Amino acid sequence: MTDTTLSAPPTGYGRVFAVREFRAVFAAHLLSLLGVVVAEIALSVLVYDLTGSPLLSALAFALGFLPYVVGGTLLAGVADRFPARRVLVLCDLVCAACVLPMTLPGAHIAVLLALRCALAVVSPVFAGTRMATLADILGDGDLFVLGRSLLRIVSQGALLAGYGVGGVLLTVVSPRHALLITVVTFCASAGLLRFGTRRRPARAASSGGNALVTDSLKGARQVLADRRVRVLLFLFWVPPMFAVVPEALAAPYADELGAGSVGLGLLMCALPVGTIAGELWAGARLRPAARERIALPLVCVTLLPYVGYALRPGLPVSLLLLFLSGAGSAYTLGLDQWFVRAVPEGLRGRAMTLLTAGLMTIQGVGMALAGVAAQFAGVAWTVAGAGVVGAACCALLAAEARRTGGEGAARPNTKTGLTTM
DSSP, X not given: OOHHHHHSOOOSSHHHHTSHHHHHHHHHHHHHXXXXXXXXXXHHHHHHHHHOOHHHHXXXXXXXXXXXXXXXXXXXXXXXXXXXXXXXXXXXXXXXXXXXGGGSTTOOHHHHHHHHHHHHHHXXXXXXXXXXXXXXXXXXXXXXXXXXXHHHHHHHHHHHHHHHHHHHHXXXXXXXXXXXXXXXXXXXXXXXXXXXXXXXXXXXXXXXTOOHHHHHHHHHHHHHHSHHHHHHHHHHHHHHXXXXXXXXXXXXXXXXXXXXXXXXXXXXXXXXXXXXXHHHHHHHHXXXXXXXXXXXXXXXXXXXXXXXXXXXXXXXXXXXXXXXXXXXXGHHHHHHHHHHHHSOGGGHHHHHXXXXXXXXXXXXXXXXXXXXXXXXXXXXXXHHXXXXXXXXXXXXXXXXXXHHTSTXXXXXXXXXXXXXX
């Protein structure tokens, strides 16, 4: 065994949990996820009970995605202009305050939908600030990448278990009482963040007294103006836009296969299971340099399994294709490292908020486009087409990422945020 091997740093997620502040952030994330999942299910059921309208019930669910772009662009400056802990605690309390009126018996349907929109506006600010705070707590190296990965794994796990748990909960309590649980989880998350993390100063002062919206838009322009950061953002956004296509079309595809509700459930679970498996493998088994080496090759092939849908496979093969595609999302660990390295510290909160808002918005766009395409081309060809077009787009972005990551590429000055050569 060589000296290099002996002195190599350990890999795996255990080192992240050794950081006390991260344990508080992780627990708060679990509570927030629980609250969001329960709120989405309970509100959807409540709206249907009040109106009898499937359209309005679906709208209550969809409103969790659409306003992300508003909060992510117009309020992104909050993440850098104010101390992060204060922002996180206030966001949790605002969310609790938005959910509390939903529990009142006389709440009108319009009020319920408006409050759902308010929750979605706050969410990207909270998520972006939390991501930037992880870099403060864990540094901008491997621990940050592993911490981000753990939060993503928990989010994917919520897709697998959360809605089932929420559905069971609604057999025991009414939707309004279930929403009270959401209020409690948001308040508990706020308490964990307030007393489990230390106060840090704001990353950047307000820009000459500019209004928040003006400062947020200016920060977004600064983030997008940097070529390296811009291509990394697109590498985060574009693959998920195509990756959600099978999920959006899972119900009609299960019907075509005659797989029933069990098959539909398996089709919905296969991609998240693959994602969790891929991230766990990359986080626990690979060292930082290896994760960076495989990031661009993986992003180029992660959507290619969808091409197999053109052969109209049965349920087992379809599940395997989805699992393989999900496992390819391990590329995100390498992107995380590049992104936090490329973004100036003074813009980190705004960049992370923009990343979150764009990710949620573009997935909604992908789902909508999938539905339109399936009307004309059918489900199987739409998924296969998403694999081909998506892989081509990813390959172009990967080539651009290689160019911007070269020795002569422009690099941001972490103090001023200006690009230098």
